[in-house]
Structures are given as structure tokens and as C-alpha cells.
Amino acid sequence: MAGAARTVAIYSLGGTIAMTTDPATGGVVPALSAHDLLATVPGLDALGIDLRVHDFCRVPGASLTLDNLAALSEAINAMLEGGEVDGVVVTQGTDTIEETAFFLDLCHAHEAPVIVTGAMRNPTMAGSDGPGNLYAAVVAAADRKLRGTGCLIVMGDEVHAARHVRKSHTTSPAAFTSPGGGPLGSIAEDRVHLVGRLPDRPAPMRPLAQGARIGLYTVSLGDDGALLGRWADACDGLVVAAFGVGHVPQQLVDTLEQLAARIPVVLASRIGNGPVLTRTYGFAGSESDLIKRGLIPAGSLSPYQARLLLHQLIAQGTGRDAIAATFTTFAN
Incomplete structure (x- = not known):
């Protein structure tokens, strides 16, 4: 790469x-160190990038746990x-x-920039995509054009924003879209x-792993609400993965x-692509009806992203109005 020498830190x-x-089971298990991974990558030395390696x-x-991610974030910062x-x-x-x-x-x-990457095919398989x-990912992390972009995912030679990326296939090397x-x-x-264009990013938050228990409830056909009622005393906040643009059964x-009168309840879509609406449908259980009853729309965030954001906000002692305002910034 042209220009002054660059330095990239690797966290495995x-x-x-x-x-x-694993000889005992015949299945594959995590065993390679960060140094082992780097040794499998042809041409890496020729980039002239200084690599600082961390076996995390x-x-x-x-x-992986929230404790792992909070500790990793703190180490990176x-x-x-x-x-x-x-x-x-x-x-x-x-x-x-994604999470x-x-x-x-x-x-x-x-x-x-922080670049997250992985592999869909492990090193024992033909066509392993890890190297x-x-x-x-190393090329991306060292490229000056990505300064100020936050965290990105690089898979299959594509660069994806953390806000938008989804794992859309269980086995394909082209799983990330x-x-x-x-x-x-x-x-x-x-x-x-x-x-x-990179999506707008809110001000950085402290990486907290403790302080909140956030539930994720997925709505399904024929749901009568009996199980939902049991969440009342089980969590500090709840994300509802609803049908379509934010609909649930009337029951x-x-x-x-x-629940929304007691804890923050965020309304997301189980679809994983597109926003939760706010004012189109008007029947009982529609998005506008639920918002009037106190639910907070998740915008374009997936239920899994909404759960992480709600966790961070509640763990930092954020009030309901401020939580709703923060989710509004993710409307696009």
C-alpha cells in the first residue's frame, strides 16, 4: 500500500x-490462535502493515457474552x-x-475503523474463506478512507455498515448482505x-455488560398472549419482534x-429488512395503536440490534423519553 507504514491491531x-x-468428536472446535490465523494468509507480509496480535x-x-463484548470494546478504545x-x-x-x-x-x-470478519467455511474445508x-479486513482497517466510519463488517471482499448488515444464509460464503x-x-x-453512504451514528456509549436484563419476544401466528404475560417480572426492558411493519395479534x-407502563417496550419487526411504521395502520394491534399504548418503535433496527441498544440505554440509567428519542435516530 502506498504512503507511510500502517499499524493494525488484530483481536481473535x-x-x-x-x-x-477435534479428534474426540470429529467435529470442528475453536483452536487456532491469532498467530495461527495470520500464518494461513498468503501475501499478508507483502502489504507492509505492522500487525499487533491479541488472542482475546x-x-x-x-x-460470546455481553461481558466479552464490553471487555473487547474497552480494550480497543x-x-x-x-x-x-x-x-x-x-x-x-x-x-x-452482526451483534x-x-x-x-x-x-x-x-x-x-474497527473491522469485524470471520469465515463461513472452516479451515478443514475446501474453499475455506477465512484467509x-x-x-x-486488514486492508480495510489500514485504509485511510475508512477513518471515522466506526465499526464495519468485511466478508467476501465487501464492506458493510454495522447498522445494515445481516447474515442471510446459514452456510453460503456469500451469507452477509x-x-x-x-x-x-x-x-x-x-x-x-x-x-x-455511511449511516449517521449517535454519540458513543460506555460499553456496559451488566445492569439490565432485556427480553426478546417473537410474535407468531396464533399467539394468544399467555406466554407474553410471564415476561412482566422477568426483565428490565423488552423488545417485541412483531409481524411486518410492527403488528401483533389483538390478544x-x-x-x-x-408492560409498557412498567418497563420500556420496543417494537421491532421480525422481518429484518425495512422500518417499523408509525402512522399507517389503525387497527388494534397495529403499529400506530401500539405506539399510542406506549411502545417505542425501533426504526430500521433488527430485533437483535434493538435489544443491544435498549440494554446499553437502560444499563446507563436512561429514562424512557430519552430511550424513545435515541431510537428515533435509527428511523432510517
Whole structure:
């Protein structure tokens, strides 16, 4: 790459990208260190980028916790305070890569970009995508064009905003898409080529893992509300993954109104693509009816993103009106 030498920090969390076969079970498990991962990437040394390697943890993506993410965010922010690193790469399992990227984006307080990547095919498989994804992530983290962009995901030579990216397939190497507007750009010839606009980002939050228990309730056909009523004393906040643009069965309306009078209840869509509406439908259980009853629309956030944002807000002692105002910033 042209210009002055660049420095990128690598944090390895485990996941498919770091898995090898376990002789005891015959299945793959996280075992490779960050140094092991880097050793598998052809041409990385030729980039002339100084890599600072951190073995953060070695767990499947499904086993990452909010404690892990808060500690990772704090470690990244502390490293960037010194200004000696131009970018950061995080490798992890793709099961929770959307949530990690969104959490880190909420808490990122520096100009240097944070790039999250992983693999859909583990290193024992033909066509393993881990080395290529890691190479592209390092290129992205070192590229000056991505300064001030917060946290991004790089998979399959595409650059995706943490706000918009979704894992849309269980096994395909092309699993990661941004259905709301497409990728921000691509990686080619060791450079980032931007084609999209980065969404606005709110002021960074403190990375908190404790202080709130947030429920996620998915509405389904024939739901009579009996199970929903049991959430009343189980959480400090609730996200409802509703039908379509924010609709629920009429049988759930009274229970949701009672819950919203006690705790913040956020109305998201289980679709994962497109916004929750606010004033189009008017029947009992419609989006406008639920908002009048005290539910907070999630805008374009997925239920999983809404849960993380609500957790951070409640853990920091944010009041209901301020919570609603913050979610309004995610309307687009």
C-alpha cells in the first residue's frame, strides 16, 4: 500500500475461522490462535502493515457474552487512545457477528475503523474463506478512507455498515448482505472502493455488560398472549419482534400496554429488512395503536440490534423519553 507504514491491531475471538477438527468428536472446535490465523494468509507480509496480535478468547460465536463484548470494546478504545494504531480487526464466529459489530459501533469513540470478519467455511474445508476475509479486513482497517466510519463488517471482499448488515444464509460464503441499501464498498487490489453512504451514528456509549436484563419476544401466528404475560417480572426492558411493519395479534394488546407502563417496550419487526411504521395502520394491534399504548418503535433496527441498544440505554440509567428519542435516530 502506498504512503507511510500502517499499524493494525488484530483481536481473535475464535469462531469458525479459527476451528480445527477435534479428534474426540470429529467435529470442528475453536483452536487456532491469532498467530495461527495470520500464518494461513498468503501475501499478508507483502502489504507492509505492522500487525499487533491479541488472542482475546477462543469460543464459538454462539458462546460470546455481553461481558466479552464490553471487555473487547474497552480494550480497543484503550489501545486507540495512544494513537499508535491505524485500525483494528476482530475475528470471530459468524453466528453473532452482526451483534458484535453493532455493539462495538455503539461504543466506538475513535477515528480508527474497527473491522469485524470471520469465515463461513472452516479451515478443514475446501474453499475455506477465512484467509481471504482476514486479508481483506486488514486492508480495510489500514485504509485511510475508512477513518471515522466506526465499526464495519468485511466478508467476501465487501464492506458493510454495522447498522445494515445481516447474515442471510446459514452456510453460503456469500451469507452477509445489507438488504436496506447494499454494501458500502468493496476490496480490490489492496484498496477500499466506496460506493455507498455511511449511516449517521449517535454519540458513543460506555460499553456496559451488566445492569439490565432485556427480553426478546417473537410474535407468531396464533399467539394468544399467555406466554407474553410471564415476561412482566422477568426483565428490565423488552423488545417485541412483531409481524411486518410492527403488528401483533389483538390478544396481545392489553398485555403489551400493561408492560409498557412498567418497563420500556420496543417494537421491532421480525422481518429484518425495512422500518417499523408509525402512522399507517389503525387497527388494534397495529403499529400506530401500539405506539399510542406506549411502545417505542425501533426504526430500521433488527430485533437483535434493538435489544443491544435498549440494554446499553437502560444499563446507563436512561429514562424512557430519552430511550424513545435515541431510537428515533435509527428511523432510517
